[in-house]
Amino acid sequence: xxxxxxxxxxxxxxxxxxxIAMAPAKKAFGANLSGFxxxxxxxxxxxxxxxCRSCEAACxxxxxxxxPDKAFDDYTVxxxxxxxxxxxxxxxxxxxxxxYDQADGEKVYRKIQCNHxxxxxxxxSCFVNAYKKTPEGAVTYNxxxxxxxxxxxxxxxxxxxxxxxxxxFNPIIKKCIFCYxxxxxxxxxxxxxxxxxxxVMLFGKRQELIKIAHDRMRRNPGxxxxxxxxxxEVGGTGWLYLSHVPFKEAGFNVSLPNEPIINNVKDFLAIxxxxxxxxxxxxxxxxxxSTKGKSHGHADNHRHDGQEGHE
Amino acid sequence: xxxxxxxxxxxALALLFFFSLFMNCxxxxxxxxxxxxxxxxxxxxxxxxxxxxxxMVSEGCATCHHHTTGMPVINTYCASCHSADESAATVxxxxxxxxxxxxxGSMQQERAAFVFHDDKPDLKGAxxxxxxxxxxxxxAPTGCQDCHARTEAGDRFFNSGMFAPxx
Ligand code: SF4
Ligand code: SF4
Numbered sequence: 008x009x010x011x012x013x014x015x016x017x018x019x020x021x022x023x024x025x026x027i028a029m030a031p032a033k034k035a036f037g038a039n040l041s042g043f044x045x046x047x048x049x050x051x052x053x054x055x056x057x058x059c060r061s062c063e064a065a066c067x068x069x070x071x072x073x074x075p076d077k078a079f080d081d082y083t084v085x086x087x088x089x090x091x092x093x094x095x096x097x098x099x100x101x102x103x104x105x106x107y108d109q110a111d112g113e114k115v116y117r118k119i120q121c122n123h124x125x126x127x128x129x130x131x132s133c134f135v136n137a138y139k140k141t142p143e144g145a146v147t148y149n150x151x152x153x154x155x156x157x158x159x160x161x162x163x164x165x166x167x168x169x170x171x172x173x174x175x176f177n178p179i180i181k182k183c184i185f186c187y188x189x190x191x192x193x194x195x196x197x198x199x200x201x202x203x204x205x206x207v208m209l210f211g212k213r214q215e216l217i218k219i220a221h222d223r224m225r226r227n228p229g230x231x232x233x234x235x236x237x238x239x240e241v242g243g244t245g246w247l248y249l250s251h252v253p254f255k256e257a258g259f260n261v262s263l264p265n266e267p268i269i270n271n272v273k274d275f276l277a278i279x280x281x282x283x284x285x286x287x288x289x290x291x292x293x294x295x296x297s298t299k300g301k302s303h304g305h306a307d308n309h310r311h312d313g314q315e316g317h318e
Numbered sequence: 319x320x321x322x323x324x325x326x327x328x329x330a331l332a333l334l335f336f337f338s339l340f341m342n343c344x345x346x347x348x349x350x351x352x353x354x355x356x357x358x359x360x361x362x363x364x365x366x367x368x369x370x371x372x373x374m375v376s377e378g379c380a381t382c383h384h385h386t387t388g389m390p391v392i393n394t395y396c397a398s399c400h401s402a403d404e405s406a407a408t409v410x411x412x413x414x415x416x417x418x419x420x421x422x423g424s425m426q427q428e429r430a431a432f433v434f435h436d437d438k439p440d441l442k443g444a445x446x447x448x449x450x451x452x453x454x455x456x457x458a459p460t461g462c463q464d465c466h467a468r469t470e471a472g473d474r475f476f477n478s479g480m481f482a483p484x485x
Contacts, residue, residue: 050422057450059462064476078478080462201419204462205450206443211422219422223437226395 046125046144047191048213048245050220051118053257054230055205058085058104058116062199062208066102066120069186069198073099093258096120098171098181102199107257115250117257118199118207121146121167121183122237123245128268132162137180143192144213144245145185153179164241164263185245213245220249242267349373357417357441361472365465382448383409399434415444 064079066072077084085106087094093105102120109115127146130138137152138159155178160168170178186197196210209216220235236254237244240263248254255261349369356364373379379387385400386409408414418424420440429436439447453460462468473479 055447057460060476067477068475074483075477076483078482079476080478196419196421204442204446206420206439206447209420209422209425211425215422215426219425219437226437 043125043140043142043144044214046142046213046245047185047211048123048144048216048247049197049200050209050211050216051246051248052207052209052223053115053117053248053250053252055207056104056116056118057205058082058106058114059204060084060104061202061204062118063100063102063104065198065202066183067100069189070101072101075100094119095166096169096182098169101181101183105258107252109252109256113252115252115257117248117250117259119165120199120246121185122165123183123185124241124267125244126242126267128162128164128241129159129168131268132158134158141187141192143185143187143194145187145191146245147184147187148180148182150179155179162268164260164268213243213247216247220247223249239265241265355445357445358466360469361475362462362466362468381452382411386414395434411444412441415439415441417441 060079060082063075067075067079084094085104089095093107094103096103096119102118104116104118107115107117123144123146125140127138127140129148130140130146133148133153134156135152135154137148137150137154139147139149141147155170157168157170157178159180160166160170168180168182171181172178185191186195190197200208200210209219211219217235217238220238224231224233224235231249231251232253234254235247235249236259237247242265248259250257253261351368351370353367353369354364355367372382376382377392379389380392380396383389384393385391385396385403386406388403388405391397391400391403415438416424418440420438420443425436425438428438438444449465450460452458459465468476468478470480474481477483
């Protein structure tokens with residue numbers, strides 16, 4: 008659906024410009040985002056994580072990522088503060104585990120990866136439609152389409168997309184894809200979930216996970232803070248977190264709105280199809296004027312192509 | 319820091335030992351003195367679990383075996399249904415905790431059969447949550463390799479030992 012080739016996209020956007028100009032921006036970008044009631048997700052129970060980094064190692068092997076800078080049993084990474092911050096996923100590591108030292112001396116560990124948002128800001132910010140939210144719940148991307156503009160990196164509320172600079176002229180996005188190609192599309196849990204000794208992560212339908220999370224909170228009064236992170240944030244995320252310390256103390260962004268990011272950026276995004284739309288329409292107009300009298304019965308075909316590219 | 323942890327641990331062990339003297343009079347049934355656990359045989363060598371030692375230092379069988387041994391149930395959640403249970407047909411961990419990883423879906427199936435067993439960890443989870451949880455509280459060893467030494471495949475998996483990054 009979103010996996011169109013770059014050539015087809017360019018052809019489609021030029022030819023279909025006139026058609027898009029008529030369609031409201033919300034339809035062009037907002038369609039099909041939250042309509043996957045059976046979407047899968049993962050419930051992360053931070054009370055269980057011991058920071059063993061097995062999940063990082065499993066991700067590295069599953070995704071054929073480059074050799075890490077330090078061994079996966081080297082726990083000095085927890086003291087690293089690249090750019091003064093805790094670690095975040097990179098083009099060489101789609102998931103990282105961080106340690107957050109609490110005021111009372113307690114050590115809290117948190118695994119970070121793409122949260123596979125219900126209405127992904129990365130997807131809506133991408134003007135070449137490189138991203139796709141699959142019915143299974145994964146947010147995947149087509150690196151053959153990505154032009155390396157880094158819109159998604161800026162748009163993501165969780166700072167997830169990273170870029171590979173192995174080619175200076177064609178940096179491409181790199182992030183967790185929920186093991187979509189190798190596991191999720193066959194209904195299998197991702198590699199990190201499977202390896203975890205502490206069963207920190209539970210894989211299943213997002214709707215069921217929400218229920219299980221609330222059961223855990225109800226059955227263990229005082230054990231968890233009374234919120235499920237990701238239930239509502241930015242329209243809901245596929246990966247959900249339970250914690251025993253306030254989320255802020257584990258480095259979570261707790262000031263995110265409940266509305267999807269798309270609502271904030273859609274006004275801006277409307278400009279993008281406008282630019283793509285008006286110019287081709289204008290030049291098509293010139294073309295039609297200059298070829299006046301000749302047959303132009305192919306207009307309908309163009310219209311059809313254009314819609315296909317943007318569905 | 320390490321020293322004080324050690325003293326606490328010694329104290330805890332001594333206390334538990336005295337306590338276990340009382341509890342042990344219940345333990346008339348026979349049980350294996352050692353248990354061989356090899357579910358992670360790919361990355362780790364098998365664990366030879368010293369059951370005898372843990373029987374000695376634990377508060378009672380129910381600390382690990384919930385309501386299955388016919389001993390007084392400790393966990394209040396289990397006790398609400400099983401406070402007067404006889405010894406169950408199976409008491410081993412893998413008798414109840416599946417080797418297959420649990421998912422939200424499999425938990426729901428479990429719920430259909432046993433209403434209150436709906437958040438039951440799988441075997442790997444049960445071992446680690448129970449063992450490591452107690453080891454953390456008691457100041458016992460908690461490093462991965464304190465319990466199971468890694469295999470060569472494990473070293474490769476962790477990019478460690480002879481597979482460590484060269485720099
Ligand atoms: S494998 Fe599990 S316990 Fe280990 S760091 Fe990852 S989430 Fe935490
Ligand atoms: S967490 Fe970021 S990268 Fe992942 S789906 Fe959400 S917006 Fe996209």
